[in-house]
Amino acid sequence: MHLDRVRIERLRNIINIDISPLAPLNIIHGANGSGKSSVIEAIHLLATGRSFRTANPKHYIQYQRQDALVYAESKKNRLGLNKASDNQATVRLDGETVNQSEIARILPVQLINPENMDLLESGSKPRRQLLDWLMFHVEHKFHGLWLRYQRALKQRNALLKTTSSAAELLVWEQEMANTGAQIHQIRTRVSEEWSVFFAQIIQELLPAQSITIEYLPGFDIEQGLLQTLIDSRARDKERGHSLYGIHRADLRFRTAHGTAEQTLSRGQKKLLILALKLSQMKMLYAKGCASVVLLDDMTAELDSAAQARLIALLIALNSQIFMTTVDLAAVQLVLEDVDFQTAFFHLQDGCVVKDAV
Numbered sequence: 001m002h003l004d005r006v007r008i009e010r011l012r013n014i015i016n017i018d019i020s021p022l023a024p025l026n027i028i029h030g031a032n033g034s035g036k037s038s039v040i041e042a043i044h045l046l047a048t049g050r051s052f053r054t055a056n057p058k059h060y061i062q063y064q065r066q067d068a069l070v071y072a073e074s075k076k077n078r079l080g081l082n083k084a085s086d087n088q089a090t091v092r093l094d095g096e097t098v099n100q101s102e103i104a105r106i107l108p109v110q111l112i113n114p115e116n117m118d119l120l121e122s123g124s125k126p127r128r129q130l131l132d133w134l135m136f137h138v139e140h141k142f143h144g145l146w147l148r149y150q151r152a153l154k155q156r157n158a159l160l161k162t163t164s165s166a167a168e169l170l171v172w173e174q175e176m177a178n179t180g181a182q183i184h185q186i187r188t189r190v191s192e193e194w195s196v197f198f199a200q201i202i203q204e205l206l207p208a209q210s211i212t213i214e215y216l217p218g219f220d221i222e223q224g225l226l227q228t229l230i231d232s233r234a235r236d237k238e239r240g241h242s243l244y245g246i247h248r249a250d251l252r253f254r255t256a257h258g259t260a261e262q263t264l265s266r267g268q269k270k271l272l273i274l275a276l277k278l279s280q281m282k283m284l285y286a287k288g289c290a291s292v293v294l295l296d297d298m299t300a301e302l303d304s305a306a307q308a309r310l311i312a313l314l315i316a317l318n319s320q321i322f323m324t325t326v327d328l329a330a331v332q333l334v335l336e337d338v339d340f341q342t343a344f345f346h347l348q349d350g351c352v353v354k355d356a357v
């Protein structure tokens with residue numbers, strides 16, 4: 001989906017702005033602290049219900065205010081999210097109240113920012129989130145199964161902290177094993193398909209390296225999830241949570257000489273991370289769905305040749321791009337060779353002025 005207009009109210013230093021008309025490529029520029037990342041944060045919030053900077057809405061809702069609003073229009077739809085400081089959300093699609101997942105489904109958003117560039121070195125959570133972004137968008141059954149698994153996991157973890165009996169635990173372990181096995185199957189199938197798209201993109205971005213994606217399920221496949229859970233009860237009770245399961249899945253990336261984490265340079269790691277995200281968008285696009293990509297502060301992370309290549313690849317995937325920068329002149333140089341419909345928005349103290357560029 002491409003957005004034609006975004007309106008943001010009461011979010012960080014933005015009192016009320018209307019960003020329109022949007023183009024396929026949107027450059028949001030302005031001084032430090034002008035509100036560029038807040039625009040990116042608002043679009044991410046609308047699409048996912050979550051900020052990528054904080055889990056607490058009080059941090060992004062404007063000081064002294066009780067709620068924030070993000071509203072967007074595409075050719076076909078009107079999308080709205082109102083988030084209150086107590087975390088209550090009202091989500092609307094074409095005037096009807098809906099679940100957040102319905103907006104997430106029609107507005108696939110990929111965030112690429114300097115924090116993402118630590119994906120290989122960080123804990124497993126962001127890698128699992130990357131994997132599940134794709135699962136959510138290509139396999140409609142995934143979300144419902146994932147919610148059921150999370151509920152069972154929560155119940156088992158609560159029981160682990162009490163003097164629960166084996167029979168009480170077993171009820172939730174069976175639910176975890178049943179939904180977990182289906183999620184594992186989806187992850188296996190989708191990551192195999194993803195690997196094909198990844199091989200094409202990595203060939204363009206890092207042609208000298210042969211890198212593969214390995215999916216680690218989070219439990220012993222031979223033994224099965226149910227038996228793994230039963231066998232680890234004593235250790236899980238000691239720890240107070242479930243050590244094995246599909247909630248512990250991970251991704252590993254291998255080069256010819258070892259893991260990507262150990263063998264690639266810092267710059268090569270960034271290109272690998274871009275290839276992971278771009279290949280997901282490519283796979284989604286092959287299924288008829290265009291993504292929105294949020295590039296926050298990436299002009300400082302990538303040299304101008306890499307920026308030009310990234311934009312060209314995204315354009316080929318029919319992605320709508322929102323890109324922030326403090327250095328408009330540098331971005332204009334990058335865009336000299338890119339023949340693409342572009343809109344420029346200049347932010348000043350949370351207000352937007354559309355440049356006459």
Ligand SMILES: Nc1ncnc2c1ncn2[C@@H]1O[C@H](COP(=O)(O)OP(=O)(O)OP(=O)(O)O)[C@@H](O)[C@H]1O
Pocket residue numbers: 011012013014030031032033034035036037038039058059060061062063297326
């Ligand atoms: N809850 C809030 N209410 C009001 N203002 C806030 C709130 N949280 C942060 N701010 C302010 O909002 C402003 C916008 O921050 P933002 O991160 O969007 O800036 P930016 O343009 O991305 O800057 P940079 O170029 O440094 O990344 C900052 O001045 C910040 O201090």
Ligand SMILES: [Mg+2]
Pocket residue numbers: 036037038297
């Ligand atoms: Mg910023």
